[in-house]
Amino acid sequence: MHSAVSIASQKHDHHHCIDSALAAAHSICNTNGARLTPLREQVLTIVWQSHKPLGAYAVMEILAQQSTRRVAPPTVYRALDFLLEQGLIHRINLLNAFVGCTHPQQQHANNFLICEDCGVAIEFSTDQLTGAIDHAVAEFQFSLSAQSVELMGHCQECQQAGGE
């Protein structure tokens, strides 16, 4: 059996998350010959401010607060598109929102558990789920190019909090 854990919904030193995400981002962009410009890094940091997916316009507002200049949608969307291309963030289709990728170095499966209470998105991957999808795809002789598994519900923390 495969074992999985996630700190996303638990208390943790989030500065560590941000730092390692930025370090990974620099490494990956360097490898790919892609330019992690100040703006892109700033947007990545904003997306990484928590484990809760953030809408593009929310990112834009934070960006506008941080920099004195006005910020328009294309500025944000272009940075987000870049980060998506580099595999540094994910898009949660259910929420029209973006969240930092917690393991950008590895091939990742884009599977999320999303808590309806606290808003946290937990990225996960199990061999069983990957296998089940591969199997289903093969059964239908489908050629897979992208996948999105988004499971809504209540995380352990919020269940406990709500039950008190």
Place this chain on the structure above:
Amino acid sequence: MHSAVSIASQKHDHHHCIDSALAAAHSICNTNGARLTPLREQVLTIVWQSHKPLGAYAVMEILAQQSTRRVAPPTVYRALDFLLEQGLIHRINLLNAFVGCTHPQQQHANNFLICEDCGVAIEFSTDQLTGAIDHAVAEFQFSLSAQSVELMGHCQECQQAGGE
């Protein structure tokens, strides 16, 4: 092993799909004490005009063509919301679009294969995938309330067509 088939991406008598979808809709609404009004039935029929997910505004245009009167977004969204509640259609989050549910009587898992070429959405369910999701959810002690599995790629038909 579980065996699965779908006619959605293949040639078939689509009138049969529409007819059985409408019959099932009447039956389900009757059971639930819900009113399948002419407008709601009309919207359901429009969504069922093919196996390709249709955007709300596309539904609205078709509705406007069919009826002489003007049709505004809330009219369409309310009908779509009703049909979603009754489990008669699904929302494809990746596409912001809606598609008829192919087996509304059974409990259904909201798993889709979506062809990027022809646009068809194939609803499917395998025990293995259901099990894998249940397993992952249990592992994280997550309480599941809704799930969305959307797999993009190319259906068998389009692969053959493109390879010629």
Place this chain on the structure above:
DNA sequence: AAAACTTATGTTATATGATAACATACTATT
């Protein structure tokens, strides 16, 4: 059948999310 109530639909305005098209600025190489 009229009154009261509930549900469904019409109508207007607006919120929210995303992109097209073109202008300017930056970066790296020559």
Place this chain on the structure above:
DNA sequence: AATAGTATGTTATCATATAACATAAGTTTT
């Protein structure tokens, strides 16, 4: 410094979805 390529700024617009209130249609009670 000139050039080419990439990144960002700017304006306008498209696409998706909902809030708020008005009217109409069904349902229940009297």
